Amino acid sequence: MVRLIGFAAGIVFVFVLALAALAPREASVPDPTEEFHEHPEDIHWSWEGPMGLGVFGGFDKAQLQRGFKVYREVCSSCHSLKRVAFRNLEDLGFNEAEVKVIAEEWPIEVPAVNPDTGEATTQPATASDRFPLVYPNEVAARAANNNAAPPDMSLLAKSREGGADYIHALITGYEPVPAEFPQDRVQESLHYNPQFHSLWIAMPPQLSDGLVTYDDGTEATVDQMGRDVAAFLYWAAEPKLEQRKAMGLGVIIFLIGFSVFAYLAYRKVWADVKSANVGGPGTRSQVDDKGLHARGPGERG
Amino acid sequence: MSFGWAKPYEPKTDLGRWFDERLPVPRMVWNSLGGGYEVPKNINYFWNFGVLAGVALVIQIATGVVLAMHYAANTDIAFQSVEHIMRDINYGWLLRYMHANGASFFFIVVYIHIWRGLWYGSYKAPRELVWMLGLVIFLLMMATAFMGYVLPWGQMSFWGATVITNLFSAIPVVGDTIVTFLLGGFAVDNATLNRFFSLHFLLPFVIAGVVMLKIWALHIPGSNNPTGVEVKGPADTVPFHPYFTAKDGFGLGIYLIVFSIFLFFLPNYLGHPDNYIEANALSTPAHIVPEWYFWPFYAILRAFTVDFILPAKLWGVLAMFSAIILLFFLPWLDKSAVKSMKYRPQMKLWMYVLLVDLAILSYCGGAPAEEPFVRISQIAAIYYFAHFLIILPIVSARETPLPLPNSIAEAVLKGKESTGAPAGAPDTGAAAQPAE
Numbered sequence: 001m002v003r004l005i006g007f008a009a010g011i012v013f014v015f016v017l018a019l020a021a022l023a024p025r026e027a028s029v030p031d032p033t034e035e036f037h038e039h040p041e042d043i044h045w046s047w048e049g050p051m052g053l054g055v056f057g058g059f060d061k062a063q064l065q066r067g068f069k070v071y072r073e074v075c076s077s078c079h080s081l082k083r084v085a086f087r088n089l090e091d092l093g094f095n096e097a098e099v100k101v102i103a104e105e106w107p108i109e110v111p112a113v114n115p116d117t118g119e120a121t122t123q124p125a126t127a128s129d130r131f132p133l134v135y136p137n138e139v140a141a142r143a144a145n146n147n148a149a150p151p152d153m154s155l156l157a158k159s160r161e162g163g164a165d166y167i168h169a170l171i172t173g174y175e176p177v178p179a180e181f182p183q184d185r186v187q188e189s190l191h192y193n194p195q196f197h198s199l200w201i202a203m204p205p206q207l208s209d210g211l212v213t214y215d216d217g218t219e220a221t222v223d224q225m226g227r228d229v230a231a232f233l234y235w236a237a238e239p240k241l242e243q244r245k246a247m248g249l250g251v252i253i254f255l256i257g258f259s260v261f262a263y264l265a266y267r268k269v270w271a272d273v274k275s276a277n278v279g280g281p282g283t284r285s286q287v288d289d290k291g292l293h294a295r296g297p298g299e300r301g
Numbered sequence: 302m303s304f305g306w307a308k309p310y311e312p313k314t315d316l317g318r319w320f321d322e323r324l325p326v327p328r329m330v331w332n333s334l335g336g337g338y339e340v341p342k343n344i345n346y347f348w349n350f351g352v353l354a355g356v357a358l359v360i361q362i363a364t365g366v367v368l369a370m371h372y373a374a375n376t377d378i379a380f381q382s383v384e385h386i387m388r389d390i391n392y393g394w395l396l397r398y399m400h401a402n403g404a405s406f407f408f409i410v411v412y413i414h415i416w417r418g419l420w421y422g423s424y425k426a427p428r429e430l431v432w433m434l435g436l437v438i439f440l441l442m443m444a445t446a447f448m449g450y451v452l453p454w455g456q457m458s459f460w461g462a463t464v465i466t467n468l469f470s471a472i473p474v475v476g477d478t479i480v481t482f483l484l485g486g487f488a489v490d491n492a493t494l495n496r497f498f499s500l501h502f503l504l505p506f507v508i509a510g511v512v513m514l515k516i517w518a519l520h521i522p523g524s525n526n527p528t529g530v531e532v533k534g535p536a537d538t539v540p541f542h543p544y545f546t547a548k549d550g551f552g553l554g555i556y557l558i559v560f561s562i563f564l565f566f567l568p569n570y571l572g573h574p575d576n577y578i579e580a581n582a583l584s585t586p587a588h589i590v591p592e593w594y595f596w597p598f599y600a601i602l603r604a605f606t607v608d609f610i611l612p613a614k615l616w617g618v619l620a621m622f623s624a625i626i627l628l629f630f631l632p633w634l635d636k637s638a639v640k641s642m643k644y645r646p647q648m649k650l651w652m653y654v655l656l657v658d659l660a661i662l663s664y665c666g667g668a669p670a671e672e673p674f675v676r677i678s679q680i681a682a683i684y685y686f687a688h689f690l691i692i693l694p695i696v697s698a699r700e701t702p703l704p705l706p707n708s709i710a711e712a713v714l715k716g717k718e719s720t721g722a723p724a725g726a727p728d729t730g731a732a733a734q735p736a737e
Binding site for chain 1: 388394395543544558561565567605606616620630634680690691694
């Protein structure tokens with residue numbers, strides 16, 4: 001009975017699926033802009049380690065500091081970093097006093113309450129504050145930016161396919177519109193960037209050679225700034241990376257040792273059974289027919 | 302528990318005896334995971350995955366309970382509370398990555414475990430209830446994992462929840478009412494997040510309860526083995542402890558190494574980048590995909606694109622649930638008295654096709670809903686249903702199995718010496734005789 005019902009159900013599903021599979025498809029219209037898309041260049045980041053395996057390799061603190069400088073002087077005028085606190089900058093190699101100064105001098109103050117009147121006010125940030133919002137809300141962000149709210153950058157490197165590679169590629173990827181690009185697809189109010197998913201991005205090109213003066217003397221080319229800010233944003237999204245990898249190495253080394261000993265214990269425990277198996281018909285081989293014997297499902301179904 | 306030659310529990314100390322007469326918990330442990338449980342000695346590494354599934358459940362509950370101490374189930378702060386765990390809580394990143402990757406690994410283990418059951422016929426008499434309880438656990442796991450994925454309140458959390466709960470609206474007449482009831486409102490919102498958190502916390506303990514029932518049911522007939530021939534005597538078995546505690550220790554080490562590689566070096570590989578964007582009801586992601594372990598079923602859901610008497614959406618929902626429900630009837634759909642695919646040359650080939658088919662369905666479920674993936678998943682879904690509902694009943698009734706060994710001990714010896722034909726190998730008819 002079960003088999004009959006199952007058979008009928010099977011026939012029905014197969015029939016309906018076959019109808020769907022044989023149904024003609026609407027000819028798909030190829031997107032003429034598809035061919036203009038470019039994929040991010042695969043960059044070898046410091047945290048990818050030797051051979052890019054990602055087993056070793058942490059952050060390059062000098063690079064993170066450079067990237068932070070690019071963020072502070074360029075990105076932070078529109079993009080917030082609301083999940084990162086000033087105190088976290090100590091990861092980049094800044095000391096406590098430096099972090100305190102960075103927080104105090106941050107161009108946007110943090111919300112506060114006037115202790116005398118109870119009115120809402122603002123005050124300079126302290127090390128324990130998170131980076132203050134650039135716009136009070138999304139409406140304000142849209143209003144100030146051609147109806148496209150600049151995304152918060154705290155998790156940007158983890159929330160985009162391609163991560164740091166993509167951020168570097170996007171920020172350095174602006175190009176003049178190719179001559180063969182279909183004219184009806186040109187969007188005047190936006191900027192052409194073949195790395196962006198729709199090719200047209202609201203953010204204007206930001207970087208130009210020498211825009212930032214690096215404290216360590218590194219030449220501030222567009223590519224260099226793109227790399228540095230992408231590395232900084234990768235740190236901002238995954239600040240525990242070094243701690244995680246260090247622990248991972250220790251844990252895996254321990255587990256390999258554990259597995260070796262567990263395997264040896266297993267061989268030793270089984271030694272008598274294995275040798276009995278090779279030695280010939282077992283010594284305890286009386287057949288107990290009270291044991292459960294294979295019962296055909298046919299008798300029950 | 303079930304075999305006469307199993308060594309009974311003997312308390313060694315006065316305290317042990319005192320306890321044993323009043324609350325024989327050590328006796329229960331001895332009989333279920335200790336020296337009192339006799340296990341076929343020929344089981345292979347596929348049999349490690351039951352214990353590994355138990356370990357995976359314990360890891361999920363342990364990390365989950367601690368995460369719940371820091372997580373806040375409120376749409377305003379849920380996403381931020383997860384980032385708080387990742388950035389500010391001591392080893393919070395470790396807990397969260399363990400929990401997120403632990404869910405994926407729980408499914409990997411369970412999928413291998415289910416395949417083991419399919420391949421060696423572990424679902425057949427006398428273990429039908431073991432199999433069915435396992436499927437109950439699988440369904441509970443899917444519900445738990447689905448609701449857990451909503452909690453971080455990322456874009457995929459929100460839109461995944463929207464898509465999946467909306468499936469119930471395909472049910473005629475009462476569909477919309479059911480959706481409103483499930484969501485606690487007319488859209489995925491704070492009420493949804495709160496009830497999902499509550500249920501996500503509850504269900505793992507329900508799973509733990511069903512696991513106990515399952516182990517109880519398993520220990521009546523004892524474990525199956527690669528020959529599918531039932532245990533006949535003491536020569537066929539060895540005690541669980543120390544033989545399989547030792548083997549499971551080694552298996553656990555290997556499992557944890559693989560788990561650690563993902564946990565420490567590829568923690569976001571199995572996730573979706575969009576879930577690091579906070580949920581936004583006004584912005585729909587380009588491709589809404591569930592977690593990878595739902596892909597085969599998601600592909601089946603989306604394969605129904607044609608209205609035929611019923612709307613396509615309802616067909617998809619029916620088929621997706623049927624794809625799992627039909628597994629409950631497997632013990633009766635499969636007519637063969639021979640359990641192990643080792644001795645079922647025809648069915649074995651179909652099983653290989655099924656494995657490829659499942660891989661194709663998984664891939665299509667994760668791919669965007671466009672050609673050629675839709676048509677490929679339609680063909681793959683046809684095979685999925687045909688395999689279990691048409692091919693299996695017919696082939697199992699008609700195939701001629703290879704000769705079975707008389708006993709597990711004989712199969713082990715034959716394997717070692719690799720000599721000629723076994724003496725007096727019974728045909729299917731003999732193997733099909735009822736024990737009583």
